Amino acid sequence: MHGRAVITWVGLCLLLLLPSCSPRVVKKGAPGGPEDVALAYLDAWARNDLGAQRQLLVQVPADFDAQHARWRQGLGVAASRFEGLDLEAQDDGTAVVVFRGVHTLRGLGDWEVESRLRFERQGSRWRLRWTPEVFHPEALAGDSFGRLRAWGPRAALLDASGAPLTEPGEVITVGAYPGRVRDGAAVASALQSQLGLDPLRVQAALRAANAQPEQFLAFIDVRPERYQQVRPALAPVPGIFFRKKTARLTPAEGFAAHTLGRVGEVTAEALKALGHPYQAGDVVGLSGLERAQERTLAGSPSGEVRLLPRSGEAVVLHRFEGAPGTPVRTTLRRDVQAAAEAALADVMRPAALVAVDSATGEVLAVASRPLGEALHRALTGRYPPGSTFKVVTAEALLAHGLKPDSRVDCPPEAIAGRRRFRNFEAEAFGQTTFRQVFALSCNTAFIQLSARLGRDALEDAARRFGFGVRYDVGLPSPGASFPAPGDAEDRAAASMGQGRVLATPLHMATVAAAVDTGVWHAPRLLADADAGPEARLSAGTPEALRSLMRAVVTEGSAKSAASFQGLMGKTGTAEFGTALPPETHAWFIGLRGGMGFVVFVEGGGVGGRVAVPIAARFLQTLDASAR
Known part of the structure; x- marks a missing residue:
């Protein structure tokens, strides 16, 4: 008996895309012997070349093609390969070759089966006497093949x-x-x-x-x-x-x-x-x-x-043997998510609401509207954050010595480069405190103050709040970007969250949350996922930021929500598009009870008038569920 021969073909390797396939020397018997014919037959079978298979048979069954078609269809055979053969027996007129086939069944995997090819000598040539035994040693004429396939219950x-x-x-x-x-x-x-x-x-x-x-x-x-x-x-x-x-x-x-x-x-x-x-x-x-x-x-x-x-x-x-699904635990809290859904229930414009745990970055709730639209704008929509970004700018200013009670100027307009900037609705508060210009969101004051910062100070502060940082939420989310300002005009726009500054609603929720603990945490939706990147705010700035954000609620642009004890936040009215006057997105980022959150309404108008009432409904529902 000849030794076991391993069968490989370059063409078959390419067909099946098997990375482990490589040409090897095949140990064979005498040229033209039954092993040679077996190799040729199995090669043709692997290529599904029925014509080449038929040419090697003693007598072709009338339903040869139909039997192969039923075999392939009944089992869902996607591909076949053959890994070895043995010349089991040979005399002057007959020979038996044992081979091992590996058939890839769609949706199930590889089925290995060992069977036989029976040869007869016709003159000087060997030919295969084909029977259904070629498919499987137990198969007889008239038999067929089938399969069962089922998934177990899907895990929750x-x-x-x-x-x-x-x-x-x-x-x-x-x-x-x-x-x-x-x-x-x-x-x-x-x-x-x-x-x-x-x-x-x-x-x-x-x-x-x-x-x-x-x-x-x-x-x-x-x-x-x-x-x-x-x-x-x-x-x-x-x-x-x-x-x-x-x-x-x-x-x-x-x-x-x-x-x-x-x-x-x-x-x-x-x-x-x-x-x-x-x-x-x-x-x-x-x-x-x-x-x-x-x-x-x-x-x-x-x-x-x-x-x-x-x-x-x-x-x-x-x-x-299949395997059951494994449940996946999210970080979502049912009460917080229900409150988010209720807050957006009557919002007709595209909108988003996200809440995160300020100590961990875990996402407690995330909702996008409209429900019938595939875009998950809470996670994947990127928008200018407008004045909500002033939390970042304020952190940079506080880190460089400014105090909440420092005297600053809020003029009607400010010039940066060749551009003239004005306050929303032409407001001007004159000489006042930094707390007041933050609470009332004075653009001109922030433009003048940020111009005094070092070249990289604003960009560094943005990075401390996760801008430009990659992280894995558990679903696609591009995060936030803060391109380095190119000139004075670019810096002025960036200081108030305009220009080229972009962020997802999810990311702005993490900005609010960072003020609570002094550490920015990357957000995550999966409870068992590793914690993502984090960054620490400048020493001494979180306490001052909390006092500034509290002033927004008690005496500033979010005063309509002053009844919520302990609420801190920042409104935003972000310009976009080319219309005159420009259209605006409505924003509010908030912080309360160890939770940072954001309300965003696309094209919604003024943050204090549109986003803050939605935030109030969110908190009201959440408070009611806790009673």
Whole structure:
């Protein structure tokens, strides 16, 4: 008997993208012997070249191609490779070659099977007498192959206390059959008024689906309680229909929707990114933490390879042992998240609210609006922070000797470089204290004061508050940037959070939180994740900053929230765009009870008039839940 021969082919290696493949010398018997034919046959099999396989057979079965197709389809064979062969027996007219095949089954993994190739000599040439034994030694004519595959229960996302935030439940899909729609505008109008869907997108989807008029077109999933509310208005509209399905439910509709994310049938894009062991039809995380933590939450599928005899019961040839998903604990606090959702409930403009633990950077709540928009603006939207950045500028000024009671000037305008800067609504407070210009957010005072700082002082202060620092939240978030000012005009704009300064709402919550402890902590959403970068504020500045931020609430631009004991903060009205007068984002960053938070309303107007009332609702709801 010849020694074991290891089979490798350069072409096969390229086909299967096996990094361990490399050409090796194959130990063979006499040229043209059964081992040579076996090598050629297995090479053709690996390439799925049925024509080349047929040429090596004694007699080609009539259904040879069909049997291979059923074998591949029944098992979901993605690729095959062959790692060894032995010449088991040979005489003058017959030979048996044992080989080991490794078949990669989609969504399951590699199935190894040892089988035989039986050869007959025809003159001077060896030919294969093919039977189903080639697939598996137990296979007989008329048998077929099949498999089972199943994922275990998906593990839950947990809140900071370890309680589930996601559980299996039932939802109702609201959709339409395009062929039964009489008036697309009426369908779009009803879905807009009842569920807030964009009517233009609804009508575009209906037009695109005209080629398949009887295919159900899904628009939105709603919880049973919401379905009961909207059904009376939607059911009478021709073309609108409803379907029940199982889904992952959160504590309430919209609860941390962008952050927790959603699950659904895998898309082509997600399937490509996930790779093994996923396959079309699998239910996976499509967004948020459900997507980011997919492999942890899902575990791995289990399965069986089965031989299906023409008569009799199925025989299990191989089992794939799956693994259950593992729960992922977040840092979200259910009461804080619920308060954030309630605060944004009636906000019609795009908005965000984030709260973080000032001692750790753990994200306690994060909410983005609108719910129907994929953009998680709380984490990924980057905007000029406006006057909320004056907390950073104030830290730089305090570090260089300025005191809250230092006398400063707040004139109607200030000139920096070639640009003339003015205060909001042409305010001017004359000679006053630094506390007063901070509380009332005097732009001209900050421009004049920051001009006295050293070249890198403002940039250094920004870095102490995490600007330009990379960190991993647990979901994509670009953080904040503070490009070094290029000239006096650039420095003046940067000192009040304009120009090229950009930050996410999440990051501005960490700016507020840093004032509490004197240490800036990178934010994180996952309880078991390592702590990220941190930076210490300049000595003596946190106490002074807290007094300045308290003055904003007691006597400044956030005075409407003065009833909240211990609240500190800073308003911001950030200009953007090219309109005259410019449009503005509304900001408020706050600090209270060991929690830093931010309210942001995109294009919302004035921070003190728009963002502060939302912050008040947030705190009011949170206080009520604690009673």
